[in-house]
Amino acid sequence: xxxxxxxxxxxxxxxxxxxxxxxxxxxxxxxxxxxxxxxxxxxxxxxxxxxxxxxxxxxxxxxxxxxxxxxxxxxxxxxxxxxxxxxxxxxxxxxxxxxxxxxxxxxxxxxxxxxxxxxxxxxxxxxxxxxxxxxxxxxxxxxxxxxxxxxxxxxxxxxxxxxxxxx
Numbered sequence: 001x002x003x004x005x006x007x008x009x010x011x012x013x014x015x016x017x018x019x020x021x022x023x024x025x026x027x028x029x030x031x032x033x034x035x036x037x038x039x040x041x042x043x044x045x046x047x048x049x050x051x052x053x054x055x056x057x058x059x060x061x062x063x064x065x066x067x068x069x070x071x072x073x074x075x076x077x078x079x080x081x082x083x084x085x086x087x088x089x090x091x092x093x094x095x096x097x098x099x100x101x102x103x104x105x106x107x108x109x110x111x112x113x114x115x116x117x118x119x120x121x122x123x124x125x126x127x128x129x130x131x132x133x134x135x136x137x138x139x140x141x142x143x144x145x146x147x148x149x150x151x152x153x154x155x156x157x158x159x160x161x162x163x164x165x166x167x
Contacts, residue, residue, distance in 0.1 A: 001118050002072045004145060006034040008065035008106070009041035013049055015057035028060055032070070032081075032106065032143040038062050048144045067104040070143055071118055075110070081140040082107045082115040085133040086123075102133070106143070 014028040033048070035041035041062050049057065067083065088101045109115035112135045123130055 001121065002074070003069055003122070004034070004072070005069045006146070007036060008032050008067060008070065008143075009035050009038070010061075010063045010065050010140070011041060011045045012060040012062075013045060013053075013057055014060045015049075015053045016055055029141045030139045031141055032065060034144065034146040044144060044146070065106070067106045070106045071108060071122065072143070073108040073118070078109045078114065080109060080111075081138045081143065082109055082112065082135050083138055084115060084119050084135050086119070087131045087133050089129040089131065106138075106140070107135075108143075112137070 009032065011031050011033060012028050013031065014026060016024045017027045019025050031045055031048070033041050033044040035044050042059055045059060045062075084105045084107050086103050086105070088103060090099045090101070091097070092099050105119065107115045107118050109118055115135050116132060119132065
């Protein structure tokens with residue numbers, strides 16, 4: 001499992017998608033992009049969607065994500081994205097009381113069980129005490145990362161990438 005810490009934006013793109021039966025249907029899909037600003041997030045998602053969309057499309061929403069770290073799986077069966085909410089438990093040295101800090105992650109997995117296992121594997125390397133508060137499946141289709149020196153170079157190796165029906 002590979003992780004990346006960055007500034008992530010959740011984007012919603014609306015476009016006409018060709019269905020299995022050949023009809024077109026207007027859909028709104030959610031994607032996550034690694035960007036430094038709203039402007040870069042919009043530019044990045046437009047660039048990433050070009051190969052998959054022909055015709056008109058709209059960027060319906062761009063929102064800063066409440067997670068800063070994303071965990072990518074190398075397993076092709078891990079085709080969903082889960083938001084995982086953890087509470088880190090530390091002791092305040094002055095008051096000697098427990099302090100709880102909430103942290104959110106985005107995890108690529110096939111089920112809530114594999115998402116929990118991925119978090120356990122990552123956290124087992126840490127000395128921090130934590131509790132899993134929640135794991136919820138998202139509607140995120142894919143996550144697009146930036147690479148050094150480029151504004152945006154491509155997506156994760158997710159099997160949930162949109163299919164170009166026009167080829």
